[in-house]
Amino acid sequence: xxxxxxxxxxxxxxxxxIALAQRLAxxxxxxxxxxxxxxxxxxxxxxxxxxxxVGDEPLLIAAFAPTWVAAEPGxxxxxxxxxxxxxxxxxxxxxxxxxxxxxxxxxxxxxxxxGNGYAWPLGPLKRRLGPGLAAADLxxxxxxxxxxxxxxxxxxxxxxxxxxxxxLEPLTTGMDWQxxxxxxxxxxxxxxxxxxxxxxxxxxxxxxxxxxxxQELTPALMARLDAEAxxxxxQLVTTEKDAVRLPRAFRQKVLSxxxxxxxxxxxxxxxxxxxxY
Numbered sequence: 259x260x261x262x263x264x265x266x267x268x269x270x271x272x273x274x275x276i277a278l279a280q281r282l283a284x285x286x287x288x289x290x291x292x293x294x295x296x297x298x299x300x301x302x303x304x305x306x307x308x309x310x311x312v313g314d315e316p317l318l319i320a321a322f323a324p325t326w327v328a329a330e331p332g333x334x335x336x337x338x339x340x341x342x343x344x345x346x347x348x349x350x351x352x353x354x355x356x357x358x359x360x361x362x363x364x365x366x367x368x369x370x371x372x373g374n375g376y377a378w379p380l381g382p383l384k385r386r387l388g389p390g391l392a393a394a395d396l397x398x399x400x401x402x403x404x405x406x407x408x409x410x411x412x413x414x415x416x417x418x419x420x421x422x423x424x425x426l427e428p429l430t431t432g433m434d435w436q437x438x439x440x441x442x443x444x445x446x447x448x449x450x451x452x453x454x455x456x457x458x459x460x461x462x463x464x465x466x467x468x469x470x471x472x473q474e475l476t477p478a479l480m481a482r483l484d485a486e487a488x489x490x491x492x493q494l495v496t497t498e499k500d501a502v503r504l505p506r507a508f509r510q511k512v513l514s515x516x517x518x519x520x521x522x523x524x525x526x527x528x529x530x531x532x533x534x535y
Contacts, residue, residue, distance in 0.1 A: 259532075260359035262351020264383045264390045265366055265373065267471045268447020270400035272315050272499070273426060273519035274365045275349045279323035281524070282345055282531065290343035291319050292334035294350050295327025299337035302327060309503045314472060317502045319349065332357045345532055361530055364394040367448060368401030368409040368423070387416070396530065397421045400519065422521055428455055429516040436460035439492040441483055445469035445500050452497050456515060464492050475500065480508045 263269040282289040293316045302312050302320040312327050319325045328334030338346050373382040399409050406423045439462045444452040449468040487494045494512040501514040
């Protein structure tokens with residue numbers, strides 16, 4: 259199966275891949291994930307590999323399922339199957355070439371929708387909207403109720419495939435965020451979504467530092483954020499994806515807020531998964 263997006267980063271694609279991997283594992287299926295990388299297929303070891311070697315998203319996904327990076331998706335799939343995978347999730351969608359998928363899922367940010375509906379350079383989409391939607395078996399939009407309602411009003415009539423809704427929910431860790439002063443930073447596709455989640459938990463954001471997606475967390479940048487947090491008596495907080503990019507010297511100083519994607523109707527997707535209930 260394949261998980262992709264028509265829009266740039268920040269759609270919720272990586273949380274969807276993780277959710278699928280966990281759901282399939284619950285069903286007793288041996289699932290591996292294949293992501294884009296360089297060179298021959300390499301199985302990611304989150305304890306040994308660095309962000310520079312494999313990227314932040316593969317490192318994050320590898321904590322939930324065996325994960326491969328490969329320049330050629332077909333080679334990655336074959337490597338995963340040889341290593342015992344019963345199901346392979348292609349992170350990034352179905353590429354051009356011989357690789358096929360029995361279930362193609364598009365994941366989009368409900369608040370952002372499809373922008374002006376045009377492909378780059380006239381709009382934000384990676385390909386034309388009509389063919390992109392026609393190539394999908396399911397569309398999952400991620401966001402709160404108000405954003406989902408607007409998405410349906412704007413785009414509901416153009417959807418040729420089943421549409422499921424989902425949201426990102428903070429994982430219960432026992433951490434009490436209520437009233438906690440924090441300096442938060444996020445280098446993800448939609449950093450404001452992370453800051454909104456923190457505020458919803460009751461945290462007091464003294465600074466919400468939005469970084470570019472995958473931005474390097476240099477020692478200089480982290481030293482500046484750390485100095486501000488210490489001066490203001492605040493806690494440094496970031497996302498799970500950013501946490502894997504932290505310089506080693508700062509890993510004990512920064513809390514991460516884990517979130518998980520939850521579908522509003524898992525049954526509709528379960529029925530399409532291999533080995534359905």
